[in-house]
Amino acid sequence: MxxxxxxxxxxxxxxxxxxxxxxxxxxxxxxxxxxxxxxxxxxxxxxxxxxxxxxxxxxxxxxxxxxxxxxxxxxxxxxxxxTHPMPRSERLFEALRRRGVPVFALSNFGRGPFELARRRFPVLDRFDRVFLSGDLRAIKPEPEIYETLETGTGLPPDVLLFADDRPENIDTARARGWRTHLFDGPEGWAARLVAEGLLTEEDIA
The missing domain is CATH 1.10.150 (DNA polymerase; domain 1)
Incomplete structure (x- = not known):
């Protein structure tokens, strides 16, 4: 799939x-x-x-x-x-958007801090949809927040690719049938996006 x-x-x-x-x-x-x-x-x-x-x-x-x-x-x-920028990650995000790949956020983030972050990082306004714990009153790795994303996007678990830096958050997603990537830096994430056929080597250069 x-x-x-x-x-x-x-x-x-x-x-x-x-x-x-x-x-x-x-x-x-x-x-x-x-x-x-x-x-x-x-x-x-x-x-x-x-x-x-x-x-x-x-x-x-x-x-x-x-x-x-x-x-x-x-x-x-x-x-x-x-906070500080992660330019390589932002470039990967924008490359996915240029390719027409839907991009969603699933984040443990309070609404107040998120509004502050939006002032510094315009990329946060370029998601197709943001699933924020502060709005949903559930946090990763609780299954409810993953289920909310599945319902909200209308997509089955096996077509979702999820990147997170916390193993416990990855474990819950994997148990639900999501494809997952434990993020330990943008280079590995770039390679995974290429391996999944979402980006090309030229996109990540």
Whole structure:
């Protein structure tokens, strides 16, 4: 069966996202490690990914940890500084569009952060459709969010090719019958797109 659509994770597949790098530069590696050990920033971010309001969720955690309040508020106020372009991935995305291949996003991403990201990365507005955890109130690797994409696109699992950088997200997709690619860099992803007949060597040069 020929691949009929390519599904992209966003963070660290299409655009870079690395809060640790930001905090290392802003407050130093030692203080950053202490912050991440003492404050559940990961849990806060998961709540935002599930649809909790961005600013209010960050402020609530800052209020709960007054000794770290200014650093926690950076998660909202400096969020765009967590991001960086991935030009090679963007070129692959645009090559697929030029070839007429439908491209969908399936991403754990809060609506508030996503709106910020759209300001910096116009590529996020060029998907055929975006399936965002913050809108759907489900996150990968929960099966519900994959099912929503299948229903929303009207495509069967075996014609979908999905790239994600998290093995657990790939595992759920594969169990549903999707074709998958564990993303560890754009070169491997480029080779996979060529192997599937979606792009040519000239497209990825």
């Amino acid at each position: 020929t691949v009929k659509a390519v599904i992209w994770d966003i963070g660290n597949v299409l655009i870079g996202w690395d809060p640790r790098r930001f905090y290392d530069a802003r407050i130093g590696p030692d203080r950053r490690r202490a912050l991440f050990a003492q404050v559940d920033l990961h849990g806060m971010n998961l709540r935002i990914d599930r649809g909790a309001p961005f600013r209010e969720t960050v402020e609530a955690l800052a209020d709960a940890h007054p000794g770290w309040a200014s650093e926690i508020r950076m998660w909202h106020d400096n969020w765009l500084e967590f």
